[in-house]
Amino acid sequence: MRSIPTDLLRAFVTIIDLRGYTRAGEQLGRTQPAISLQMKKLQDLLGVSLFAKEGGMQLTEQGELVAGYARQILALNDEMMLKLSSRESSGKLRLGIPNDYADHFLPRLMSSFARDGADITFDVVCDISHNLLEGMRKGQYDIVVAMTPDGPSEGAFMTWKEQLAWVGASEHGNMLAGNQEKGPLRIVCYPEGCLYRRNMLTALQRDGRSFEIVYTSPSLSGLEAAVGAGFGMTVLARRIVPSALRVVEPAAHLPRLADVVVGIYVSADRKRSAVARSFAARFADMFVASDAGALAG
Known part of the structure; x- marks a missing residue:
């Protein structure tokens, strides 16, 4: 009897959801x-x-x-x-994740675990990606979700490209963006x-745009x-732009932004992996379902 590896099925479903081999x-x-070879193998097996x-x-x-x-x-x-491994582990999962991803994705994820009755507890730390990856290397986390600038860090379980956007207030976004020719761009940031x-800041400096950091905060709120x-x-x-804010498309006064790479990293500790x-x-x-929904919209 033929057995179908789950990694082939996962690749197949992801192709469908994201509408392409490259994505x-x-x-x-x-x-x-590699994805094309997986699909050839799956079709040969079936x-x-x-x-x-x-x-x-x-x-x-x-x-x-x-x-x-x-x-x-x-x-x-x-x-x-999930159920088998949770019985073999201490039952606590140490998760490191950027603040905005936690706010956007964790409520839905926790709801799904609650519905399934999963016997797992969580210790969640929100921090910037550099600190989270450093913590992973020191054994402080079981899972980390982190961004990197040019490519994934070593040992990624899964990666994808994330598109960045300029964000302003619903009422003030156009006014702020339109007034930047008269003075430095006012920056709010982590x-x-x-x-x-x-x-x-790299995009602004590349285009020779003046700016002033007027507010910093470690939290999305x-x-x-x-x-x-x-x-x-x-x-x-x-x-994952909050609904109370709005995306301001790049124009002459706002430079285009490079994408970042987001990865999910899993501990190599065999007792917890x-x-x-x-x-x-x-x-x-x-993440796949969220990306597919964004594409469909």
Whole structure:
């Protein structure tokens, strides 16, 4: 009897959700050719064509069937591993995550664990990515979600590119952006070491734009309060901009921003890696679903 590796099914589902091999590769930390080889292997094992011959992401009838079963298999696999590994571990998962990602994703993730009755407790630390990765190297965390500027750090479980955006208040965004020719751009940002801050200031310096840092805060709520009051502008990941704020598109007075790479990193500690990897897979699925929703919108 043939057995289908779950990594092939996960790659297949990610291709469907993100509508492409390249984006799936970025999301899963693999190259586009590696994803293509995985799909060839999956189709060879199944003995069917999953995608229509005319190209694109159109699934065949067999592909639709496989996709439905793949989602069920992955859900059961992750649930099983999570419950088994949680019984073999201390039951506490040490998670390091940037503040804005915690605010955006953790409520939904915790709700899903509560519904499933998962026997896990959490110790969550919010910090800038550089500090989180350093903590991971020192063994302080089981899982870290962190941003890097040019590529993933060593040992990433999954990576993807995150698009950054200029952000202003709903009422004041256009006014602030439009008045920058008359004076320095007023900047609201996280403390030094934050990649949002580094990316923003690098873009301004590259374009020769004057700026003034008028407000710093380690919390997203602090930034949201300052930007929402029209005190200045900031940069955040586009898909997690708070609803009270608005994206201000780049123009002559606002430079374009480079993307950052986001990765999920899992501890190499064998005693804790099983539960950590199961949690990471579930977290990764949430990022994929969020990205797919953003694309669909």
